[in-house]
Amino acid sequence: MYLDAIIIGAGFSGLYQLYKCRDQLGLKTLVIEEGKEVGGTWYWNKYPGSRCDTESHIYCYTFSEEIYKNWKWKERYPKQKEILSYLKYVERKLSLRKDIIFNNKVISADYLDKKNLWRVKTDKKKVFYCKYLISAVGSLSAANIPNIKGIKSFKGEWYHSGRWPDKKISFKNQKVAQIGTGSSGIQIAPVVAKSAKSLTVFQRTPNYSVPARNRKLTKTFIKNTKESYKQIKNLLTKTPGGHAFKFSKKSIFDFNESKRLEILEKAWLNGGLSFRACFGDITKKLNANKIVSNYIKEKIINIVKDKEIAKKLTDFGHPFTSKRPTLNTDYFETFNKKNVRLIDLKENPIVNITKNGIKTKNEEFKFDKIIFATGYDALSGPILSLNLTGRKNIKLNKYWKNGPITYLGLMIPNFPNFFIISGPGSPSVLTNVPAQIQQHVEWISEFIRYLEKSNSLSVEPEAKEAENWVKKINTLAKKSLFMKAKNSWYKGDNIPGKPKTFIPYPAGLPQYREICNKVRKKMYKGFNISLK
Numbered sequence: 001m002y003l004d005a006i007i008i009g010a011g012f013s014g015l016y017q018l019y020k021c022r023d024q025l026g027l028k029t030l031v032i033e034e035g036k037e038v039g040g041t042w043y044w045n046k047y048p049g050s051r052c053d054t055e056s057h058i059y060c061y062t063f064s065e066e067i068y069k070n071w072k073w074k075e076r077y078p079k080q081k082e083i084l085s086y087l088k089y090v091e092r093k094l095s096l097r098k099d100i101i102f103n104n105k106v107i108s109a110d111y112l113d114k115k116n117l118w119r120v121k122t123d124k125k126k127v128f129y130c131k132y133l134i135s136a137v138g139s140l141s142a143a144n145i146p147n148i149k150g151i152k153s154f155k156g157e158w159y160h161s162g163r164w165p166d167k168k169i170s171f172k173n174q175k176v177a178q179i180g181t182g183s184s185g186i187q188i189a190p191v192v193a194k195s196a197k198s199l200t201v202f203q204r205t206p207n208y209s210v211p212a213r214n215r216k217l218t219k220t221f222i223k224n225t226k227e228s229y230k231q232i233k234n235l236l237t238k239t240p241g242g243h244a245f246k247f248s249k250k251s252i253f254d255f256n257e258s259k260r261l262e263i264l265e266k267a268w269l270n271g272g273l274s275f276r277a278c279f280g281d282i283t284k285k286l287n288a289n290k291i292v293s294n295y296i297k298e299k300i301i302n303i304v305k306d307k308e309i310a311k312k313l314t315d316f317g318h319p320f321t322s323k324r325p326t327l328n329t330d331y332f333e334t335f336n337k338k339n340v341r342l343i344d345l346k347e348n349p350i351v352n353i354t355k356n357g358i359k360t361k362n363e364e365f366k367f368d369k370i371i372f373a374t375g376y377d378a379l380s381g382p383i384l385s386l387n388l389t390g391r392k393n394i395k396l397n398k399y400w401k402n403g404p405i406t407y408l409g410l411m412i413p414n415f416p417n418f419f420i421i422s423g424p425g426s427p428s429v430l431t432n433v434p435a436q437i438q439q440h441v442e443w444i445s446e447f448i449r450y451l452e453k454s455n456s457l458s459v460e461p462e463a464k465e466a467e468n469w470v471k472k473i474n475t476l477a478k479k480s481l482f483m484k485a486k487n488s489w490y491k492g493d494n495i496p497g498k499p500k501t502f503i504p505y506p507a508g509l510p511q512y513r514e515i516c517n518k519v520r521k522k523m524y525k526g527f528n529i530s531l532k
């Protein structure tokens with residue numbers, strides 16, 4: 001079957017890109033989705049307690065005033081189920097389903113030089129041909145299931161947070177292990193601990209976490225956000241992370257100690273990702289960051305009653321925000337429960353999984369269920385899993401053997417007419433992702449419009465431009481606090497053998513947007529376009 005465009009993935013990015021390609025560019029378009037429903041990450045991440053930590057009134061599309069105003073969010077942070085309902089609503093509103101095939105995983109895509117077409121194969125033995133191939137597979141969809149010896153022998157059930165099964169899973173009276181304490185693990189533990197007989201949390205690196213302070217949205221708040229649609233939409237293009245909060249222009253050192261504390265207390269009580277913005281230098285300067293890192297540490301120590309456990313939970317070894325900041329609801333309080341244990345993997349590492357549980361250096365545990373909240377082969381993983389072969393039989397896994405090479409995070413040399421939404425080399429995971437996605441979809445769609453008008457056959461970035469882009473990202477990252485974290489998936493540390501290079505674009509969405517706009521104004525400088 002021949003199509004003008006194929007989009008892989010039916011999450012936030014795939015749905016919007018389908019609408020753009022089909023309804024605004026008039027292209028014959030198909031979305032191929034591995035899951036059985038729309039939703040992308042919000043289809044798969046059905047783990048207990050799953051909820052977004054970006055506020056609901058901005059964790060959504062802003063391209064359509066009607067959609068924005070018609071949808072009513074319930075809470076400050078939307079639950080996974082609510083986001084899924086929202087995406088289904090958008091899909092219905094735009095009549096997208098008829099151009100999506102579900103339960104089909106793309107297993108390979110090959111560029112056919114002579115025909116200037118992509119050949120896309122799925123695990124259901126379907127084959128499609130298209131001119132434009134667009135990845136909407138997301139940044140965090142390739143689950144990292146650690147290769148721990150003995151996993152196959154485990155008699156109980158095990159799950160990964162990002163590939164949570166559809167069936168209902170009960171933890172009532174169960175002995176549960178949880179490996180991993182990132183954003184997912186921090187949400188899972190308090191919920192599982194409520195019903196499990198016991199919960200044992202295996203922690204490799206302790207994580208800073210700020211209270212989420214979730215709450216029901218008031219009618220007044222909902223009304224105000226709808227009335228401020230235009231201002232909110234505009235604000236999301238101006239802030240570094242595409243969030244609705246601005247960073248303070250003041251340094252922490254502009255204030256004496258008591259005033260600093262007053263500001264921090266206020267931000268802590270408000271909760272949320274905006275905590276890091278209460279002083280302008282928290283995320284930029286190590287000395288300012290140290291004060292805030294210590295403040296969070298003190299807060300946790302005051303919550304956790306057992307001093308030994310508190311020490312393990314706060315032995316961070318990296319600055320606050322150098323890894324993805326997390327929000328929590330009663331995560332640290334959970335360790336005051338009698339049925340919850342914390343195992344510090346630094347002093348007591350896992351040796352292997354047994355048929356009955358987990359064996360560590362010092363102890364053997366029995367478990368009924370194991371939860372892997374161990375994160376993802378982030379950003380490059382999902383693209384590599386597509387098994388792309390570009391021009392002249394160039395394999396993407398070889399071309400990226402030293403790390404992902406893209407120009408603007410949007411295209412790859414030697415892989416013509418292949419676009420990436422919110423992947424490596426773009427701000428992606430460092431932002432409120434729907435805001436970044438919309439910028440990408442709109443930029444890509446304008447580019448395709450231009451290519452179609454110009455009678456183009458194919459387009460790809462110049463290799464030199466892509467090399468410079470990767471260098472630029474790594475130069476920017478070196479100046480940031482991100483490089484101070486060990487085991488950071490931002491730089492591939494979490495996956496054995498993954499090249500160590502900084503992957504997302506770290507200088508913020510407005511700067512990135514400006515660069516993309518400049519390239520467009522200069523008639524797509526840096527891209528080689530071949531005409532029919």
Ligand code: N01
Pocket residue numbers: 051052053054140144146147161179180181182183184185187202203204205324345373374375376429487488489494
């Ligand atoms: O994954 P993570 P996540 N043995 O990589 C540990 C988004 N998200 O799914 O820090 C033992 O952050 C690992 O330890 P270490 C969001 O962007 C958003 O939690 O590498 N432990 C870490 O503790 C987020 O950042 C939301 O030393 C192992 C944990 O597992 C991203 O997804 C919710 C291990 C993984 O943490 C990923 O978050 C959920 C091993 N072999 C996710 N391998 C919201 O919006 C890894 N770990 C709320």
